[in-house]
Amino acid sequence: MEKAPVIIVGAGLAGSLMAIYLAQKGLAVEIFESRPDMRKTAISAGRSINLALSDRGILPLQEVGVIDKVMAEAVKMPGRMLHSVEGKLQFAPYGKDSSQYINSISRGGLNQLLMTEAESYPNVNIRFNQKCTDINFDTCTITTEDYTTKAIKTFTGCTIIGGDGANSSVRNALENEIEGYKANVDWLEHGYKELSIPAMEDADFALEKNALHIWPRGNYMLIALPNADGSFTCTLFFPYHGEISFESLNSPEKVQAFFEKQFGDAVPHLVNLQEEFANNPVGKLGTLKCYPWIHSDKAALIGDAAHAIVPFYGQGMNASFEDCRVLNACIEEHGVGNWSAAYKAYQDLRKINGDAIGNLAVENFHEMRDHVADPTFRKKRTLEHILENTYDDYHSKYSLVTFQPAVSYAVARDLGNQQDALLMDLCKEVEDVESLDIPAIYEQLKALKASV
Numbered sequence: 001m002e003k004a005p006v007i008i009v010g011a012g013l014a015g016s017l018m019a020i021y022l023a024q025k026g027l028a029v030e031i032f033e034s035r036p037d038m039r040k041t042a043i044s045a046g047r048s049i050n051l052a053l054s055d056r057g058i059l060p061l062q063e064v065g066v067i068d069k070v071m072a073e074a075v076k077m078p079g080r081m082l083h084s085v086e087g088k089l090q091f092a093p094y095g096k097d098s099s100q101y102i103n104s105i106s107r108g109g110l111n112q113l114l115m116t117e118a119e120s121y122p123n124v125n126i127r128f129n130q131k132c133t134d135i136n137f138d139t140c141t142i143t144t145e146d147y148t149t150k151a152i153k154t155f156t157g158c159t160i161i162g163g164d165g166a167n168s169s170v171r172n173a174l175e176n177e178i179e180g181y182k183a184n185v186d187w188l189e190h191g192y193k194e195l196s197i198p199a200m201e202d203a204d205f206a207l208e209k210n211a212l213h214i215w216p217r218g219n220y221m222l223i224a225l226p227n228a229d230g231s232f233t234c235t236l237f238f239p240y241h242g243e244i245s246f247e248s249l250n251s252p253e254k255v256q257a258f259f260e261k262q263f264g265d266a267v268p269h270l271v272n273l274q275e276e277f278a279n280n281p282v283g284k285l286g287t288l289k290c291y292p293w294i295h296s297d298k299a300a301l302i303g304d305a306a307h308a309i310v311p312f313y314g315q316g317m318n319a320s321f322e323d324c325r326v327l328n329a330c331i332e333e334h335g336v337g338n339w340s341a342a343y344k345a346y347q348d349l350r351k352i353n354g355d356a357i358g359n360l361a362v363e364n365f366h367e368m369r370d371h372v373a374d375p376t377f378r379k380k381r382t383l384e385h386i387l388e389n390t391y392d393d394y395h396s397k398y399s400l401v402t403f404q405p406a407v408s409y410a411v412a413r414d415l416g417n418q419q420d421a422l423l424m425d426l427c428k429e430v431e432d433v434e435s436l437d438i439p440a441i442y443e444q445l446k447a448l449k450a451s452v
């Protein structure tokens with residue numbers, strides 16, 4: 001058994017969950033978190049206010065025994081509610097029926113719950129206000145700077161896990177340490193701004209509660225996810241520059257006119273639109289790919305530190321939790337303390353899948369903003385629905401990614417894209433998908449599955 005503690009940098013979603021896994025193995029864990037304790041200080045949990053949790057994220061939360069507490073505050077979303085420019089609504093289920101759904105949860109609430117759970121183990125200690133600024137991999141020593149006093153300290157552990165998000169200090173240190181290290185971010189030409197729809201007076205929901213609302217408008221879109229208190233958090237994904245962009249909506253009058261024209265049915269509920277549009281920051285959206293994720297027995301990256309992705313599949317956190325589950329399984333397989341073998345196995349299993357979900361997420365951006373409202377896409381969705389309800393072993397691409405954690409992201413991408421191409425071609429040629437030969441299509445899909 002290790003004597004020196006495992007160091008985790010970052011008490012975010014992945015870092016806190018990983019600490020619970022390691023604590024349950026009896027390992028001592030020291031977490032260094034740059035921000036103050038969000039349970040005591042009113043700070044933003046960072047980025048989106050709420051998140052979609054789905055089966056890949058649920059599985060690890062089940063494994064460590066916290067899922068019931070998490071689900072107590074979740075709002076089920078069994079499908080998308082599409083809002084047309086005219087305000088017409090159309091509900092499109094995500095899965096074959098209402099038993100398949102994703103869950104809207106509070107980012108801050110979940111992060112706090114995981115920290116509290118981690119600290120309930122006597123062998124876990126979280127040090128807040130401690131920003132990792134440097135790492136000596138030879139001695140497994142991190143240097144930290146105190147957020148308030150600016151005091152510099154060092155701490156030595158047996159190994160270092162980087163759960164410190166997209167701008168990871170551990171990844172930066174690996175980049176300095178390992179010759180030929182590769183790290184690249186592909187930025188989208190779109191950013192995002194959060195807006196809100198408050199709960200109605202009786203704490204009721206102003207829009208359908210059990211849905212992820214989308215206003216798809218080609219080059220941009222607005223989405224809204226429900227919160228347990230009756231409010232919705234909306235996110236506008238919008239170009240930075242151009243004719244219709246954050247840059248061009250540069251006066252309250254333009255913002256008002258634009259929203260009334262494009263998102264007319266949302267406007268009466270966006271009661272703080274002007275204030276929020278003027279004051280809320282524009283967040284950046286990028287896909288990070290890096291390699292390696294590990295350094296011998298010294299370090300491994302998890303979560304966004306290894307693979308920050310754009311949020312259009314709602315999978316960043318889910319993928320991060322899946323990293324923790326896989327890393328834990330690799331530690332179990334190779335024995336506690338055999339870090340280099342466990343890390344190597346983890347990287348072999350996860351890197352390919354981190355890349356795959358990164359690609360899928362960018363592809364889904366195009367699907368959500370352009371295709372969701374496209375007639376052929378809608379026919380394809382109807383056909384997928386028929387197939388899902390007729391054949392238990394057929395899963396659409398969305399379902400493979402979201403509801404089938406036993407299928408890796410890489411397989412979900414390859415199989416899903418081939419299925420999509422086949423079904424879109426078929427749907428282009430018919431008015432009514434009911435006229436298609438469903439058993440014959442199923443046989444073609446089975447052949448595709450066998451070939452992936």
Ligand SMILES: Cc1cc2nc3c(=O)[nH]c(=O)nc-3n(C[C@H](O)[C@H](O)[C@H](O)COP(=O)(O)OP(=O)(O)OC[C@H]3O[C@@H](n4cnc5c(N)ncnc54)[C@H](O)[C@@H]3O)c2cc1C
Binds near residue numbers: 050051320
């Ligand atoms: C707009 C938006 C919407 C999203 N929606 C979804 C969704 O619906 N579903 C989903 O699954 N995912 C979603 N995501 C992705 C999700 O937010 C991330 O994948 C997830 O937060 C990754 O968790 P993490 O713990 O790796 O990183 P983070 O949550 O970023 O946590 C990193 C932690 O490390 C700390 N830290 C950073 N640097 C240091 C340092 N130098 N020293 C010490 N501590 C440090 C930070 O303070 C933070 O606490 C969304 C992302 C965005 C931007």
